[in-house]
Amino acid sequence: MRRLISLLVLVGILLIQGCSTLADARKAEGEGVKKTYPVSYEKTWNACNTALNKLKLEIASENREKGYILAQRGMTLGSYGENVAVFVRKKTDNETNVEVVSKKSMATNIFAPDWTEDVFKEIDIALKNQ
Template sequence: MKMIRLISLFVAIIFVSGCTTMADSIAAKGTGPHRIYEKSKSEVWPVAVEAVNSVGLQLVTANESSNMILAQRGITAFSYGENVAIFVEDYENQQCRVEIVSKKSMETNVFAPDWSDSIFDYLDSKLK
């Protein structure tokens, strides 16, 4: 019985210690891949919001005044889910900078996708 409790405690620690939240994605701003588009923020923003649903994520919130789009995907057969923060900001000379931070809900999950490439592919196809 003592062994079962010890194993249960160990499993619980593993599951809790590797979890991330939407707040972790927001806090990781500045660490994700980014691209500069030769468009204004007002042109890029609606396309970035559209990209979320187009790639298979669920929109959590889109707040243009804070330059942030939050999205997620829930548990699937291969993943415990992902949290994605997209930062859309004005840049130099009517350009726009887009950064994407994609975090696995559970860091130990090797099958969870990084959504950056899919979102950038969508943005590239619509904005170039």
């Protein structure tokens, strides 16, 4: 019985250590994929919001002044959920950098999608439609 309890505690600890939160995605700035857009900060910011909404990622927090949007998707049949941070940085009046960080809610979940490519694709579409 003690071995079973010890095993369950060990498994629980390992599962907790492999989890990520929106705060983890926020702290991961500099670790994501970056792209520069030849448009203003305002247009890029709006395109990022449009992209996340179109992908049905729930925006949990955003701060235009600090230049970040935190979004997530909850648990589905194929995933325990994902956390996405989008960082928007003004480079010049007509150039804006965007960085996307996509993290699995549980590191051991091999089926969780990486949202990076999809977010950039939708930003591109949103900017073309502006």
